[in-house]
Amino acid sequence: MSATPDEFPRHPNAVVDRGAFYIGWQPRMPAALARVIRPLVITLVVLLVGLSAGVASTLRSGPPGVFEFGVVRDLDGVFYATPLPTLRLRDPVGGGAVSYYVVGAGKRGIPDELRALAGQRVRFRGTLIHQGGATMVELTEPASLTPSGPPPPGLERPAPQTVGERELVGELVDTKCFFGVMRPGLGKVHRGCAIRCLSGGVPPGLLLRHRSVDGERELGTVVMLVGEDGAPLELDPRWAALTIRARGTLESHGGIPVLRTRALELEPSS
Known part of the structure; x- marks a missing residue:
């Protein structure tokens, strides 16, 4: 006489089939579990959206600025090291002269090679950063830095x-x-x-x-x-x-x- 499954002793960790067991790769969740899980998921999504909006509303982005990422320009002007690293050059728009603050690539200030050229005319390739009335230029390609002679007239810095x-x-x-x-x-x-x-x-x-x-x-x-x-x-x-x-x-x-x-x-x- 063959034994039936009910005659075997049940393992203490055995799962009792109540019609609501679900494995993630199965195409459908049992209805009993779905009725519980669905409102919980919806509630969590609403809470996360609300929390994200609340955090975003408290952040201060500051005044709008522009970083011309990917746009590398040829720049030619007189470099001054103090009180702030500055390139004095011809205004490409309105004539006259303008001053651009200078920083290095990445999270760095100007390289020593540029600082050593203080008071001289230089050329290099860089990327503009500007906000309001202030303009900064990143020395994007340090290898492009070259001295190009004495300062030409008209590019002197105005007295502070x-x-x-x-x-x-x-x-x-x-x-x-x-x-x-x-x-x-x-x-x-x-x-x-x-x-x-x-x-x-x-x-x-x-x-x-x-x-x-x-x-x-x-x-x-x-x-x-x-x-x-x-x-x-x-x-x-x-x-x-x-x-x-x-x-x-x-x-x-x-x-x-x-x-x-x-x-x-x-x-x-x-």
């Missing part, structure tokens, strides 16, 4: 205008990302990137927040930070995205604010 002694409070940013390379290029979400950029020699800036005249919009102005003597400012890159207080002499360089920084400290609230 001294505004006076100031004490300013704002967010420490790396200006390359803030001007348009990253979005957002400020705030805690961008802090890791900003720390590496500042460590690599990208010029630091102080983001001052203020309201528009009608009070309806939050605006931001970046003050470029340099040392009191015009040399690159020494600071702790880990202060990126935190609130700092800077004291020094404020100057206007062609309409761009520059602070010759005498003292820098981290605000307690940070």
Whole structure:
């Protein structure tokens, strides 16, 4: 006489068939499980969408900037190393002369080869970054850097205008990302990137927040930070995205604010 399955002892880990067992590769889920799982999945999706929207609404992207990624231009002008690395060149649009801040490729400031050419006419290939009235150029192809003779007339830098002694409070940013390379290029979400950029020699800036005249919009102005003597400012890159207080002499360089920084400290609230 043959034994039936019910006569064998049941293993303690055996699954009892109640008509609701489901394996992921099966084409259909049992109706009993589907009635439970479907509303849970819908609820989780709604919660995730709402959470994502809430987080996104709290992020500050900053003023719109433009990074001409993939567009490499031939640039020819006079390079000045202090107080900020600057290329003075003919205005390609309106005539006269314009000034572009200069940074290296990636998360780096200018290379030593360019710094050694201060006061000389140079040529190189780079990519523009611009926001508002400020323009920066990335030395995208370092191998293209070549000296090209003495400075031609008409490319002298205008003398800076001294505004006076100031004490300013704002967010420490790396200006390359803030001007348009990253979005957002400020705030805690961008802090890791900003720390590496500042460590690599990208010029630091102080983001001052203020309201528009009608009070309806939050605006931001970046003050470029340099040392009191015009040399690159020494600071702790880990202060990126935190609130700092800077004291020094404020100057206007062609309409761009520059602070010759005498003292820098981290605000307690940070």
